[in-house]
Amino acid sequence: MNGRAGGNGPGPRDTLPRSSAPAPEPAPCANGPVRRVIRIVNPYGLHQRVADKFSRTARAFSCTVTVWNGTAKANGKDIMDLIMLIVLPDSEVVLEVDGPDAPKAVDPLAAILASPGGEDYTI
Amino acid sequence: MRLCNFIVRDAIIPALSVPAPQTDARDPAAVPAVKEAVVRQMVQALHMAGHFRAEDVDEIVKAVLKREQLGTTGIGRHIAIPHSRHPAVDRLIGTMALSRDGLPFDSLDGEPVYVFVLLVSPQDRPGDHLRALEAVVRTMRNDDFVRQLRACQTGDDIWALLEGAAPGW
Secondary structure (H helix, E strand, O other): OOOOOOOOOOOOOOOOOOOOOOOOOOOOOOOOOEEEEEEOOOOOOOOHHHHHHHHHHHHOOOOEEEEEEOOEEEEOOOHHHHHOOOOOOOOEEEEEEEOOOHHHHHHHHHHHHHOOOOOOOOO | OOHHHOEOHHHOEOOOOOOOOOOOOOOHHHHHHHHHHHHHHHHHHHHHOOOOOHHHHHHHHHHHHHHHHHOOOEEEOOEEOOEEEOOOOOOOEEEEEEEEEEEOOOOOOOOOEEEEEEEEEOOOOHHHHHHHHHHHHHHHOOHHHHHHHHHOOOHHHHHHHHHHOOOOO
16 A cells, blocks of 8 residues: 555556555556446445455456555555555545456445445444 | 554563464364454453453453454454454553464464454444554564564563554554
8 A cells, every 4th residue: 555645536556555465467458447436334434344355356356456545545455455545434435447357346346345334333 | 553552551462371273273173262262361451451341351252253253353464453342442442462373363364373463442433443453454564573573572572662663663
């Protein structure tokens, strides 16, 4: 994940997220990256369980998966990167997927981020 | 946020008394008993350090274990962050424990866990909880820090390391 300076949406792509996960290098999507703006309605934000589910799902696709919180970004396939993004409840993130299967990946990944949780909020 | 902002110094456990399975430190069959023993020792340590009532201990242990059932908090790199929200605390607190042998914890990477950070947070402070998780992950991604941490022999050694750690750790 990169710095946390203010700003909106994806910044320049000249820096890569610090991640221990192997960096996939899929062929770029013919139409460029697919992006979605998503509001986090889960009352606990992008917490560990959501990050776990999201990163597991992301790893099933060959496309790169990036989640932006302002100008900070995370490798969506790396749970630690996602936790370091500190996505608070009621904030907006940008989901960016890039690669041959990006159109197939974007809906299930967006659904995880947009989910209200449906979970036991007492734990 | 830094680890020393929420780790309770007197609750640090430099060597858990939970034995590793004799056969295999990755043995999945050993995970439930190990999780209960680790969580109980850590919650008990927080209680002994003056946090929450004795009658809350069992309930907090159950809550943390219930959270584990929803998905492991063994996030890889030999680290686990068991946690729960509970009304017994009015601010986020945590403790740290080391295992000398490594324990099976159903980690995402299948590896045994040597460093545990247990968090208990109030129901209504999601931001503090997220910032604490970030602080743990950011710190534990530093291999030098983890190496120094695992070499610590006492709670005071661990505390000195946490206090001396640069904010970037």
